[in-house]
Amino acid sequence: MRATIGLVALGLVGGVAPTGLAGIAHAGQVLAGTAGALLFLIVCCLAGAAAARVATPTIAPVVPRRPRSPIASPRSAPRSI
DSSP states (O other), rough: OHHHHHHHHHHHHHHTTGGGGGGEEEEEEEHHHHHHHHHHHHHHHHHHHHHHHHOOOOOSSSSSSOOOOSSOSSSSOOOOO
């Protein structure tokens, strides 16, 4: 979100500051280019994450698991106070 705000602010400053009020007409093009670049970046990141997930092999356990056993014994020792 910070990057988006920063890019929009830089686009406005870069489009308006050097030329003054005459640059406002070009600020729309700058902002459209910024929005397009951000959309392209998001699509590429999502596509890369999806490709990495597909390419990752699943690792099967080599050793079969033992059946679970209770931690405590079935009968407790007698307690005396």
